[in-house]
Amino acid sequence: MKSAQLSVLSIRALVLLGAVWLTLPGLxxxxxxxxxxxLRGVEVGRVVWDINMGDPAKLALYLKVMDETYxxxxxxxxxxxxxxxxxxxSLALISTDHTDVPLDHEPHYEAIAAQIQTLLAKPGVRMEACSIAARLLELDRKTLLPGIxxxxxTFVSQIGYQSKGFANILIF
Structure with a gap:
């Protein structure tokens, strides 16, 4: 009889613990x-992200949102x-040359590089860097992160992708 009572108490405790767990915010x-x-009737979600920002913390966050969108x-x-x-x-943020990067920004650059590799590993993801921007920024194309x-x-790219039905989302 004691073991049956113990079993009932154990089940009640587990149920109560589960109820508490589910009501705790964030858990x-x-x-x-x-x-x-x-998305009704949509089989393929085509998007071209137009990225034009210089804030490394913001770009690291947006890349996570793009991954979540995927x-x-x-x-x-x-x-x-x-x-x-x-x-x-944004080209400076996807370069491996961190010569002029403040030390407190380094973690954001590392997060950007990691998130880019995560995204590039997914089927259907492509990344492009603009040679005009590289020229204006005097950025060596050899310093771009691998896979870009x-x-x-990229304005021509935008025209081409939009003509192919890609939605355009501005990130600035």
């Missing part, structure tokens, strides 16, 4: 809402096709 894993209405599309049955085009001051294609003009 419960709430199901993420879907985007069913917007995962959200997949989770909802849409095949992601993403192109990240870097122009303007060097193109003549």
């Amino acid at each position: 419960a894993l709430a199901e993420k809402p879907d985007d069913a209405e917007a 995962e959200d599309l997949q989770r909802q049955g849409v095949k992601p096709e993403m192109v990240l085009t870097f122009r303007g001051p 294609a060097f193109v003549g003009n």
Whole structure:
């Protein structure tokens, strides 16, 4: 009889512990809402990200959001096709030359490099850097992070991808 009472108490304790766990903010894993209405009839999600920013902390954050966007599309049955085009001051953030980078910014540059490699490992992701911006910034194309294609003009890339049905999202 004692073992049956102990078993009932153990089950009640587990149920109570589970209920408390689910009500603690930040600990419960709430199901993420879907985007069913917007994605109705969409089989492939094509986006070209127009990246033109010079803030390393912001870019590191945006790259995480782009990765989450990729995962959200997949989770909802849409095949992601993403192109990240870097122009303007963003080129300095995707360079391996950190000669003039303040020491307190180094972790952001490392986060950017890691997130870029994570994204490039995903099917359907491509990255391009603008040769015009490189020329204006006097940035050596050999210092670009591995996997980023060097193109003549990312404005031309934007025109081409948008003509192929890619949505354009500005990141600045």
